[in-house]
Amino acid sequence: MGEAEKTPEEFQTNTGKWKAFLWSYLRRYRLRLAFGVAFVVARDLIGYTIPLLISIGIDTLAHSPRETASAGVALVSLGIAAAALPRFAFQTAARLSLMSTSRNIEYEMRRDLMRHFFALDASFWSRTRVGDAMAHAVNDLNAVRMMVGPGATALFEGVTALPVALAVMGWVNWHLTLAALLPLPFAFWALLYAGRMIRHRFDAIQSLFSTMSAAVQQTVSGVRVVRAFVQEQNETSRFDEMNRSYAKSNRELALYSSSLDPMLAFATGLSVLIVLGYGGRLVLEGSLSVGDFVMFTTYMALLSRPVSSLGRAVNLLQRGAASVARLHALFAQRPKIVDPGVSGKDSGAAPVPLRELQFDDVSVSFGKNVALAGVSLRIPFGSTVAILGPTGAGKTTLARLIPRLLDPSSGCVRFDGRDVRDMPLEQLRSQISLASQETYLFSATLGENIAMGAPSASASQIAEAAQMAGLEEDLRAFPLGLQTIVGERGVMLSGGQKQRVALARALLRRPRILVLDDTLSRVDAVTADFILRQLRHASWSQTTVFIATRIAAARHADHIVILSEGRVVEAGRHDELLASNSYYARMARLQNLEHELATL
Numbered sequence: 001m002g003e004a005e006k007t008p009e010e011f012q013t014n015t016g017k018w019k020a021f022l023w024s025y026l027r028r029y030r031l032r033l034a035f036g037v038a039f040v041v042a043r044d045l046i047g048y049t050i051p052l053l054i055s056i057g058i059d060t061l062a063h064s065p066r067e068t069a070s071a072g073v074a075l076v077s078l079g080i081a082a083a084a085l086p087r088f089a090f091q092t093a094a095r096l097s098l099m100s101t102s103r104n105i106e107y108e109m110r111r112d113l114m115r116h117f118f119a120l121d122a123s124f125w126s127r128t129r130v131g132d133a134m135a136h137a138v139n140d141l142n143a144v145r146m147m148v149g150p151g152a153t154a155l156f157e158g159v160t161a162l163p164v165a166l167a168v169m170g171w172v173n174w175h176l177t178l179a180a181l182l183p184l185p186f187a188f189w190a191l192l193y194a195g196r197m198i199r200h201r202f203d204a205i206q207s208l209f210s211t212m213s214a215a216v217q218q219t220v221s222g223v224r225v226v227r228a229f230v231q232e233q234n235e236t237s238r239f240d241e242m243n244r245s246y247a248k249s250n251r252e253l254a255l256y257s258s259s260l261d262p263m264l265a266f267a268t269g270l271s272v273l274i275v276l277g278y279g280g281r282l283v284l285e286g287s288l289s290v291g292d293f294v295m296f297t298t299y300m301a302l303l304s305r306p307v308s309s310l311g312r313a314v315n316l317l318q319r320g321a322a323s324v325a326r327l328h329a330l331f332a333q334r335p336k337i338v339d340p341g342v343s344g345k346d347s348g349a350a351p352v353p354l355r356e357l358q359f360d361d362v363s364v365s366f367g368k369n370v371a372l373a374g375v376s377l378r379i380p381f382g383s384t385v386a387i388l389g390p391t392g393a394g395k396t397t398l399a400r401l402i403p404r405l406l407d408p409s410s411g412c413v414r415f416d417g418r419d420v421r422d423m424p425l426e427q428l429r430s431q432i433s434l435a436s437q438e439t440y441l442f443s444a445t446l447g448e449n450i451a452m453g454a455p456s457a458s459a460s461q462i463a464e465a466a467q468m469a470g471l472e473e474d475l476r477a478f479p480l481g482l483q484t485i486v487g488e489r490g491v492m493l494s495g496g497q498k499q500r501v502a503l504a505r506a507l508l509r510r511p512r513i514l515v516l517d518d519t520l521s522r523v524d525a526v527t528a529d530f531i532l533r534q535l536r537h538a539s540w541s542q543t544t545v546f547i548a549t550r551i552a553a554a555r556h557a558d559h560i561v562i563l564s565e566g567r568v569v570e571a572g573r574h575d576e577l578l579a580s581n582s583y584y585a586r587m588a589r590l591q592n593l594e595h596e597l598a599t600l
């Protein structure tokens with residue numbers, strides 16, 4: 001099975017390669033990271049000389065004659081004070097290198113994630129919720145940053161201290177050191193156990209967060225439907241359930257996260273107890289100096305901070321690991337529509353103008369559902385083709401094949417004999433405008449929405465496109481005209497207005513191939529007629545493929561194709577089709593009747 005066919009669930013369990021994925025980001029910063037780690041180690045090493053100095057001070061006081069003692073102590077004090085300066089410098093340097101690297105990696109991953117989102121095609125987005133994508137872009141990336149920055153700092157804080165402290169302690173008295181290490185296996189177990197639990201819980205929490213953000217996003221964008229169907233209560237309780245289990249998982253995570261510190265503190269406490277009992281006896285017996293005993297216990301006490309850092313490190317690293325694995329699973333998703341890219345001979349050259357469009361025995365199936373079955377069509381450049389047919393006939397599917405938003409399951413779509421799969425996507429799509437059945441408007445001005453596909457268009461070009469799309473009168477009614485903000489997804493516009501904004505957007509690019517998927521369905525017959533006439537007389541030559549429901553709209557087309565259950569069942573010109581006892585003729589009679597009834 002190729003990577004492309006794997007479902008996200010399968011990737012969720014195949015997370016073995018996430019470390020390589022993370023390394024691909026860390027690699028570029030390896031020098032900076034190594035320096036950061038070295039700074040952390042240097043800072044802590046300096047910190048650990050302080051008890052050594054104190055013990056020297058105490059022993060000086062105890063054993064030296066009065067007159068040299070004070071000078072010795074002064075020297076030691078000076079040493080302690082002097083150590084503070086490089087410590088501070090290393091601390092700052094460590095922060096700068098590790099924290100800035102973690103921010104850079106977060107930025108790069110988020111940038112790549114956005115690119116990846118754009119590269120993934122409809123087959124991915126049809127099974128992924130927007131909320132999921134948002135959770136990845138916000139929460140998971142945050143956890144990754146926390147792992148690389150504070151997590152790594154805490155880890156090295158922890159691991160530097162142990163060998164240093166142990167070496168000094170072993171040098172002072174190795175019997176006592178071994179005794180102090182007795183609780184170590186327990187500490188290890190605590191780190192491993194809590195670490196595993198934290199990772200599981202955090203993974204679950206991230207998934208729950210995804211589900212919840214998806215629910216919020218859906219409820220908010222569907223708020224009109226929810227209200228219209230008086231489903232607030234239902235939606236609220238459904239959401240409440242999710243929210244409750246999210247809170248519960250978080251409480252569990254907090255429990256495991258916070259249990260780690262006391263468990264480690266318990267282990268260190270036990271060590272201190274052993275040292276005080278056993279070491280105290282050694283002092284009384286005279287086999288350990290007071291200075292050494294103080295130094296020993298000071299190092300023990302000094303260890304409690306790095307041990308708790310280790311706990312924090314495990315916490316952050318496990319959370320980060322869970323998030324990296326989730327992100328890796330997402331990055332491992334490959335688009336089904338692969339851009340062949342620009343090959344050497346094409347690079348730099350202007351795109352080859354698209355002319356004749358041809359469907360060659362094209363079939364499309366979605367699982368067992370056959371949307372198109374063996375469709376063959378030839379559409380000469382400059383012609384206008386109307387596609388009609390009952391709902392579910394495969395019209396939208398056919399339209400989406402043209403700019404390669406979808407690839408056929410078998411057969412092929414060609415321009416001038418060249419398979420669209422062999423053309424660079426950018427060259428193909430830049431010459432085709434598809435106004436889709438579901439219009440999508442951005443929360444911006446009308447003008448910006450129209451200029452979406454041609455950001456460099458001038459105001460007069462935008463106005464011209466709006467005029468061609470029959471928006472002129474509507475614009476006059478808006479005091480701000482093209483500057484009118486359309487609201488979230490265009491809520492301030494009527495259905496027909498939204499459709500015509502989408503049409504203007506498609507026209508502004510002056511595409512060679514214009515594909516309109518039911519774009520005039522919500523526009524009244526008179527306006528639709530006006531728009532179609534404008535299109536026929538457009539100042540640039542284009543092929544128009546338009547999907548229509550009304551015969552009136554299709555009657556001037558050069559060619560009319562009737563699709564039914566994924567097949568071309570009738571094709572011809574208006575008068576030819578009317579003459580036969582066809583679906584088209586029956587529909588024409590029905591619609592005429594409607595028209596007559598309407599004019600009664």
Ligand SMILES: Nc1ncnc2c1ncn2[C@@H]1O[C@H](COP(=O)(O)OP(=O)(O)OP(=O)(O)O)[C@@H](O)[C@H]1O
Binds near residue numbers: 366390392393
């Ligand atoms: N992404 C998809 N996954 C699964 N099935 C799909 C998908 N898109 C379309 N279909 C199915 O393919 C068939 C054709 O759908 P299509 O949208 O092309 O119909 P249509 O002719 O545009 O209908 P309408 O006039 O209602 O817009 C339908 O049975 C539909 O359920």
Ligand SMILES: [Mg+2]
Binds near residue numbers: 397
């Ligand atoms: Mg459709």
